[in-house]
Each structure stands twice: as structure tokens, then as C-alpha cells.
Amino acid sequence: MPQNSVANKDTIISLIELYLSKWKFIIFCLIIALSIAFLKIRYSTNIYQANATIKLKEDENSRNLSELSALQSGGLGGSALPNVLDEIEIIKSRSIITKVVEELKLNTTFYLTGKVKKEEIYSNPPLNINFFMADSIVENISKSLYIKILSAQKYELSNIDYNKLLEFNDGERTTHSFGEKVKSSFGEFVLTPNLGTYGSTPGSHIEISLRPVHSVTESYLANINVSTTDKSNVINLSLKEAIKEKARLILNKVIEKYNEDVINDKEKIVQTTTDFITNRLQVVSNELEQVDFTAESLQKDNRLTALGSQSNIFLESERQTEAQINQTSTQLQLAEFMSDRLEDNNSDTDLLPADIGLTDSNVSQITNQYNELVLQRDRILKNSSNKNPTVVNLNNQINALKNNLNQSIENIKSSNQITLNNLNRENSRIRGQIYSAPTKERQFRDIKRQQDIKESLYLYLLQKREETAITLGMSSANAKVVDLAYASDSPVAPNRQIIYLASILIGLFIPVSLIYAQDLIDNKIHTKEDVQRLIKAPFIGDIPKGDGKLKVVSKVDYSPRAEAFRIIRTNIDFMLQKVDVHCKTIFVTSTTAQEGKSHTTTNLASSFSFSEKKVLLIETDIRVPRVNDYLNIKASKGLTDYISDKSLSVEDVTVKIKDNPFLDVIPSGTIPPNPAELLMSNRVNDLFEKAKTEYDYIVVDTAAVGLVTDTLLISDHADIFIYVVSANNIDKRQLHIAQTMYEEKRLPNMVTLLNGSVKRNGYGYGYGYGNNPNRKKKWYQFKK
Numbered sequence: 001m002p003q004n005s006v007a008n009k010d011t012i013i014s015l016i017e018l019y020l021s022k023w024k025f026i027i028f029c030l031i032i033a034l035s036i037a038f039l040k041i042r043y044s045t046n047i048y049q050a051n052a053t054i055k056l057k058e059d060e061n062s063r064n065l066s067e068l069s070a071l072q073s074g075g076l077g078g079s080a081l082p083n084v085l086d087e088i089e090i091i092k093s094r095s096i097i098t099k100v101v102e103e104l105k106l107n108t109t110f111y112l113t114g115k116v117k118k119e120e121i122y123s124n125p126p127l128n129i130n131f132f133m134a135d136s137i138v139e140n141i142s143k144s145l146y147i148k149i150l151s152a153q154k155y156e157l158s159n160i161d162y163n164k165l166l167e168f169n170d171g172e173r174t175t176h177s178f179g180e181k182v183k184s185s186f187g188e189f190v191l192t193p194n195l196g197t198y199g200s201t202p203g204s205h206i207e208i209s210l211r212p213v214h215s216v217t218e219s220y221l222a223n224i225n226v227s228t229t230d231k232s233n234v235i236n237l238s239l240k241e242a243i244k245e246k247a248r249l250i251l252n253k254v255i256e257k258y259n260e261d262v263i264n265d266k267e268k269i270v271q272t273t274t275d276f277i278t279n280r281l282q283v284v285s286n287e288l289e290q291v292d293f294t295a296e297s298l299q300k301d302n303r304l305t306a307l308g309s310q311s312n313i314f315l316e317s318e319r320q321t322e323a324q325i326n327q328t329s330t331q332l333q334l335a336e337f338m339s340d341r342l343e344d345n346n347s348d349t350d351l352l353p354a355d356i357g358l359t360d361s362n363v364s365q366i367t368n369q370y371n372e373l374v375l376q377r378d379r380i381l382k383n384s385s386n387k388n389p390t391v392v393n394l395n396n397q398i399n400a401l402k403n404n405l406n407q408s409i410e411n412i413k414s415s416n417q418i419t420l421n422n423l424n425r426e427n428s429r430i431r432g433q434i435y436s437a438p439t440k441e442r443q444f445r446d447i448k449r450q451q452d453i454k455e456s457l458y459l460y461l462l463q464k465r466e467e468t469a470i471t472l473g474m475s476s477a478n479a480k481v482v483d484l485a486y487a488s489d490s491p492v493a494p495n496r497q498i499i500y501l502a503s504i505l506i507g508l509f510i511p512v513s514l515i516y517a518q519d520l521i522d523n524k525i526h527t528k529e530d531v532q533r534l535i536k537a538p539f540i541g542d543i544p545k546g547d548g549k550l551k552v553v554s555k556v557d558y559s560p561r562a563e564a565f566r567i568i569r570t571n572i573d574f575m576l577q578k579v580d581v582h583c584k585t586i587f588v589t590s591t592t593a594q595e596g597k598s599h600t601t602t603n604l605a606s607s608f609s610f611s612e613k614k615v616l617l618i619e620t621d622i623r624v625p626r627v628n629d630y631l632n633i634k635a636s637k638g639l640t641d642y643i644s645d646k647s648l649s650v651e652d653v654t655v656k657i658k659d660n661p662f663l664d665v666i667p668s669g670t671i672p673p674n675p676a677e678l679l680m681s682n683r684v685n686d687l688f689e690k691a692k693t694e695y696d697y698i699v700v701d702t703a704a705v706g707l708v709t710d711t712l713l714i715s716d717h718a719d720i721f722i723y724v725v726s727a728n729n730i731d732k733r734q735l736h737i738a739q740t741m742y743e744e745k746r747l748p749n750m751v752t753l754l755n756g757s758v759k760r761n762g763y764g765y766g767y768g769y770g771n772n773p774n775r776k777k778k779w780y781q782f783k784k
Contacts (some may be wrong), residue, residue: 013778014529018519019512026511033507043117046491050609051480054255056087056233074277084233086376087478088226091235091258093383098217100253107139107145107216111207112199113146113163118207122246123770126200129208132181132188138482139213152195153177163205186210215422224254234482244487251485265375269351274468276353278336281461288454292463295447318427325423330460332416335357339409342402350374350398351404357460361450363408370401458603462705507692523731528754531725534735535752537742540575541568542754543600551630553603555610565607568753572604572720579719583692585673586699587718589747591706591734595726596755601701604722609663611695616654617665618687620714621703622675625668631657638669643683650690664695675703679713705747706737712746721747727757 019026049471071125088097101107110125111118114617127147131138138275148163158173176182178193193200225238237254334357341352343376355364377394384391406440525531532539544560553562576584588596588604598621622640627633635655642653657663666687672678691698700718702711715721724739741747 015516015519016022021524022511022515025515029511030504030507033510034500037132037503041494041496041499044494045117045119045242046243047224047240047493048244048247048487049238050244050251050485050487051483052237052251052485054235054237054479056084056235056478057480078365083376084228084235085748086379088228088235089383090261090379091226091237091254092221092224094214094217094221095382096254096257096261097220098213099257100250101213101216101220102139103257104249104253106220106250107211107213109209109211112211113161113205115163120242120246121199122195122243124194126197126204126206127208128192128194129150130184130190130192132190137187138210141210142212142215143184143186143210145208145210147191147208149193149200149202149204149206151174151202152193155191157182161205161207185533192650205566219554220250235479237485240492244489247487248485254480255481255485259479261640262478263476263717266514269354269371269375270468272351273353274465276341277356277465277468281458281465283459284454284458288451288458291447291451291454291783293539295451318431321427322452325397325420325427325449326425326453326456328416328418328420330412330457331359332420333453333457335409335412335416339406339413340365340762341410342406343485357410360408360412363405364411366401366405366408370398370405373398373401384443402630411516521556523733524728525725525730525732525735525754525759526727530732531735531752531754533724534732535723535738535742537723537738538575538751540571540751540753541641542727542757543568543596545727545756546759551599551602552606562607563605565603568604569607569611572722575749576719581692581719583695584697585688585692585717585719586697586722587702587715587720587747588700588722588724589702589711590724590726591622591730591737592705593707595704595724595730597621597704597724598701600722600724600753600755601699602627602630605659605697605715608699609660612662614694615663615697615699616695618691618698618700619666620679620710621701621711622668622671623703624658625671627665627701628667631665633657633667635667635669638667639687640669640672640675640678642666642669642687643678643681644672646683676708676710676713678709685717705741706734715747718748721749721750723747723752724755725752726755729756 052178108129110121110127110128112121113119126149144159146158146161146163150156154175154177156173156175162173162436176191178191181188181190199206220239223239226235227238228235237251239247239251241250268289338352338356338358351371352367354367354371358364373394377391377398380388380391380394386392386395524535528542530537543564543566546559546561553559553565572584572586588597588601598619600618605615609615617627619625619639629636633655635653637648637653639653642650643647653666653669655665655667657665688698700714705711721743725735725738738750738752742750
């Protein structure tokens, strides 16, 4: 396997082991995150989503009435489908939402409050509030009232929620009776209880929130979602609320108000047509009355009676001509009526009467298009102004259609007038042939003709008025309700799965990130691999961190630390097997102080002595001696005294260790002012020469090589140099000293040792094998 792949694999494994070694911290963070998620869900208000579906339809009122269908196609709900996007904007218009807010009283909200959260009550609130002021004033109030029910007759009123857990403000509290008129800064009101409802029991805390209608409208304009799909007339409405019933009522009310608005628009067109026909009926009625009076006068003055007996004198051609004259005159009169309507600028509406009987289909089509544009413009103007580009564009189209319609009517009038003149000439020719008809009879026939024309027009207008009257009461809604508003029993928020999943991810991400960041900036030595990566010298072993109770291992010791020193003892013997001397000299040093150098020296010497080998422990760290503390030695003289006082022998400064006949110690002695110069004395050489003849091992505790030069002065006496590296203590950057010593061979036969290693990256130091007879079993372990 390539070296890079092995290194990458080791790095990944080391990183995983690092996280596993911190499993307690990760589990703790995960529990904290899950606890926060639980509290979030516990004290969050559930939000439910209500949905409703409608379908925009064309108006199909009274399709069995043949001529009334023509009136409908004139703008009362034609065959063209509505513009869905425009209808969506109308549904979400401020005017419709404001009507919903006012009718459902959404600006007044009741809450049952607790220490942490509050719960809205809509359908059956525990209290009723009535104001002694106009609705226009109430709809602009922004205030919250906090009520504590004391009994069935009394309550406490304040402007501060004293029931809130973290509320430190003070406010005025007053006690009132239910039904009592209360004066406030915004007006007078009365509270009455709804006994038996949820939250009406004594001790309950209730908040009444009063908000301006326009503010509530703004919130629902943002919260009500109206959508559709491409090329579809189906519209979906949705709303999220804390109360399912409230959300359903709001959506159903929005649909209801939208349909009412559409019906009102349709009835405006019908009403305009009705008013036009009524006005024309009045004019035609007066004209018919005048013709009837003229005929009556003529008959009285000329004593004309039994005119029916003279009908044989009329030719069939004359009757046909007169019928054509009547029809042409009617069309001409209707064209003049429409022309007058177009030139009338004092009308309350721009809408034109639909299909008044003109035979020209072009006029009917233009009138329908004109009314549709006027209606669309008026609906947009409800929520806009005349400067809206859409309104300006529609006005231009309306004016163009109006001019086109005016031109068409003028053409109709011109053609009908020509036709009428031709018919009159033809009729005159026929009457000229009836030479025997009396002049007075011809005069009466002229009057009768006028009477027939006026009467036929009057009857036609009466019929149209009845048709429009029927349509006025038959206008249907523009939206068919496909699904009434409904809401699922499961809340859409808070989403428990998402919150718990997010808490687990965050609960894992934070500790993993902290552990990774800590490891990234960590410059300490922790493991054997760290030592071997920085120091190329052989690694002899590591000493696990002890529990701090025992500083020196004993002969019968099953602790991991004792086993570690036994292993190191064996490794030293293996490395010194080629050293052909009776006494083997072992030096122990480190980079800085407080790395466990003296601790290692003392325990290593003790471990060798337990194998019944004569061992001499020499304390050459005369600046900061520690061996005396580990072995509880109280000696007045030591190495420095031996070097400086030639009268002293090695035996004079040697201390026998109680209960260990194989271990002797030469303590450091009196701390001198010149330790380096003192160690350069020949007496040091004499000491080693003599000790080598009497002992099997000499273990020397030296000074830190990274701080002083003392160790280098006596390094030539060593058969092996143990370089102690303190785990979790020394900075990696300081180990360049050890590597330099090894590369330059300034420390003979140098090896490294890791002291104070702990369980890290998933590994534990399970030194020792078998059962410790002195180990006490845990309470849950049974004896075999």
C-alpha cells in the first residue's frame, strides 16, 4: 500500500478515535440540544394550515330564455373565461380582506395567558367586551388589556401582564365588577363573562389584544396565499393560523366576499340597462299617448267610423311596405337612442345598455367589448388610481371602442334613413294609385301608422325591461367552491421532526467542531506517534498517568504504571545487551523541568532493584533536586558535598533505602552556587568508577538539557540516555532540542520515553495481566 494512503488512513482513524475519546462531551452536548428542542416544541404555539379550492366559471343564468342569453353575452358573464391572475389580485385586495376582518372581528383577540406562553381563544372567548363608541374609533385602537378573573362577579384589570414569568415592570391594577362601565384612555367599555367556557374560572389570566383594522388587514394580506397552476381556472387558497376553526372561517369568508363583489359588478350592468330602458319607455309612452290623442281628435272631427269595412281598399303591397317602414323606423329610433346615450356625459356610469334590439351584430359585439373593459377598469380602480398604467391603457381602449361604436351607429342611422326614404317614396306611389281614397282617410292612415310604430316600440321595450328585471335577481357567483376550507389535525409548525433533526445535527456539530478546533490549535505532545514524528530516536516506552496517590511503584504492584516500568526495564536490558560491562549506567533527562524526569528515574531504579540487582540512584540535578521527596530521604550530605569535600568517601554520602536492600541513593546534597563548574570535577569520574565496581545498574537523574548544560558535562559516563517527554505538557516546538541532540550524538545511545500518557484517541493503557488479588470488586460484580 502506498505510504500516502497509509498516512491518510492513519489520520482518519486518529481523528475518529479523537472524537470517540470525547464521547461523554459529545453526548452531553447532544442531550443539551435535544432538551432545548423539547422545550422549543413544548412551549411553541401549534400552527395549522387551512386550504380551500375554488373554480372560476362563466355566468350561465337563464340559458332557457333565448333572448335573455343575448343580454348575458353583452357583458353579464360572457363566454370568455375570466382572467385568473386578475381575479387572484381581486381576491387578495385590501377591500375584500378588510370586509373579512370587520365582519369576523379579527382585530379583537382573546388569549389565555400562562407563565411562559399564551393560548388564543376564538370561538367561545371567556369574556365579551363592548364599547361605548363608534366602530370607526374602535377599529383604530392599539391596546392590550390584562384581566385576572377573581370571581364570578369581580375581575382585576391592568396594562401589564403580571402573570408573565419574566416581567419586571410595574403598572396600575384596578378591580371592577363584570357589567360595570370602565373608563380608559381610549374610551369606555364593559366586560361580561361567558360562564362555563374555557378560561372563565377564577384565577385565570386573560389578555385582550385590540389592534387597528388596517394593521390586521396588512398581516392577513401577507399570510393568505392565493395560487393557481398554468392554464387552469382552479384557484387554491391557504392560511396558517394557531386555531384551525379560525383559519377555516377566514378562508370561507374571503370566498364569500369575493363572490358578493362579483355579483355586485354584474348587477351594475343589469341596473344600467334597466334604467336606460325605463327612461326610453317614458319617452315612447308620452309619444304614443300624443299619437293616440291625435287619432281620437281626427276621428271625432271628421266623424270617421267603421274603418274596418274599408280595409279592402288596401293592397297587399301597401301592407308589406308599411311593415318594412315600421321595422326601419324602429331601427332608426333605437340607433338614435343609442347615439344619445353615447353623447350623454352626465350618466352615473360608463356602462352601455346591452343588446337593445339593433339588428347589426357588429354594434352588439362592440358594446359587449366596451362593457367588459369598463367593468375591468372599475374593478382595478377599487385598489388603484386613474394614473395606473393599466387603467390608462384600458381608458384608451374604451375611448377607441366608443368612437368605433359611435361611427357604427351613425352608419346604421344613415343606411336606415336611406331605406326609409325609399320605402316612403314607394308607399306614396302606391297611395297615388288609390285615387278613390278620401283625403281624410289618408290622414287618419298616416296617424295610424305612427301609432303602430310607437306601440310596437313600446311593447318591445316592455319586454326588454322584464327580461332585465329577471336577470337582476338571477346573477350568480363567479367562483364555484370546489372544496370548502379545511385544516388537518396535524400542525404544520413547529415541525417536530425537523426540530429534533436540527437539534441532533447542531448537538453533534458544536462539540465535533470544538474538539476539531481544539485539536487543530493543540501544540502539546500526547501520544507515542507525536514523539516518534518529531524525534527520530528509538522509542523505549510510555508511562501512563497515575492517580496521584503513590509516587513510587512497589515490588508487589499490579498497577498499569508498575507494569509500564517493568516493560521499560526489559527494553533497556535489550538495548544494552551489546554493552559488555558489568555495571550499566542509565542517564535520564528531559527538555524542561516538570516533565517527570525525577519520577521516572526513581521508579526505574526501584523497578531494577525489585529484580534483586544492585542499583545506585544518583541525583545529579543539583539545581532542583526531587529524588529525596519521592523516596522520603532526609540526608545532610550528598553529591555536591562529596565533590567539594575530598575527605568524604562514596559511602559517606550513600543512603540505604529502608525495606529495599538492593537500592542505594546518593542525593544531590547542598545546593552550590556553581553547579556546572562543580560537575566538571574529577571527583565525579572517581564516583562513577567506584560505583561501577559495586553495582549492577547506576541510574542518574540529570538536569534538563534544554535549560542548563550540566547534563552534557557528564554525558560521557552514560551507556544509555533516556529522554523523557511529558505528555499533555511540553510544546511540540520545543522538541527540536531533543532531535538536535540525537542528530549530533551529544547524548550517547539516546532513546525517548513518553511520561504521563492518558487514554486518548480511543486507546487505553491496559498494562498488567491476570487478576490483582488485592483489588476490591465493585458492588455489581459477583464472586465466582
